[in-house]
Amino acid sequence: xxxxxxxxxxxxxxxxxxxxxxxxxxxxxxxxxxxxxxxxxxxxxxxxxxxxxxxxxxxxxxxxxxxxxxxxxxxxxxxxxxxxxxxxxxxxxxxxxxxxxxxxxxxxxxxxxxxxxxxxxxxxxxxxxxxxxxxxxxxxxxxxxxxxxxxxxxxxxxxxxxxxxxxxxxxxxxxxxxxxxxxxxxxxxxxxxxxxxxxxxxxxxxxxxxxxxxxxxxxxxxxxxxxxxxxxxxxxxxxxxxxxxxxxxxxxxxxx
Numbered sequence: 001x002x003x004x005x006x007x008x009x010x011x012x013x014x015x016x017x018x019x020x021x022x023x024x025x026x027x028x029x030x031x032x033x034x035x036x037x038x039x040x041x042x043x044x045x046x047x048x049x050x051x052x053x054x055x056x057x058x059x060x061x062x063x064x065x066x067x068x069x070x071x072x073x074x075x076x077x078x079x080x081x082x083x084x085x086x087x088x089x090x091x092x093x094x095x096x097x098x099x100x101x102x103x104x105x106x107x108x109x110x111x112x113x114x115x116x117x118x119x120x121x122x123x124x125x126x127x128x129x130x131x132x133x134x135x136x137x138x139x140x141x142x143x144x145x146x147x148x149x150x151x152x153x154x155x156x157x158x159x160x161x162x163x164x165x166x167x168x169x170x171x172x173x174x175x176x177x178x179x180x181x182x183x184x185x186x187x188x189x190x191x192x193x194x195x196x197x198x199x200x201x202x203x204x205x206x207x208x209x210x211x212x213x214x215x216x217x218x219x220x221x222x223x224x225x226x227x228x229x230x231x232x233x234x235x236x237x238x239x240x241x242x243x244x245x246x247x248x249x250x251x252x253x254x255x256x
Contacts, residue, residue: 001019001060002016002249007070007074009031010133012029013244013245014044021246033070035073040074061081062251063078089110089248092105110130113247113250114138114243114244118240120246133156134154135155137150137151155194169189174228175190180195219235219237222241
């Protein structure tokens, strides 16, 4: 079985795939930059034991990390378990997708994984909006090349900054309100945060489609808050929470 690991700044997502490529089980855990390889192995073992699975069934693994210290820790953890090197997704490598940018090595590993999985699943052109610590927009043009995108502060990052700096505003449930016109402080905050994130995505995607000359480019939402934001917009053709994990596995298949 293949273990796919997406290490984000706030959360780490793990997915266990069977030999046919079906996702058997997924887990989320907080990203802690000081975790050692032994600590990561202990967490892995705990997830598998909890769900009645055997870690010994994992024969290959891949990691896409935006936290360099954890990339090293995960690589060491998996080397010890597997007895061979895991796949580590890195910018600038040849994964069967042209990166049509001046400096391909600037592209995050998770963004390349998103683009590859989106192209395979939905064709090209395709635009991925990933709602994580940052909101990333990744663009694959009609030829199947990665063209870049946009990066902005994520919904939870914006909410945290707002609540910490505005003394009269308290933390609220992050969910889509029924209307943009909030008739209470809570509803107004939900409108600004969730509908605001949806409106930002709508505006950026509209401009990107125009610049690509692809008004019908497929738009895919992913990331931990994709379903929440999707309730406030009709922008998305699909919500695909496992996109990055599948992309890591696909890169592993290509690298073989």
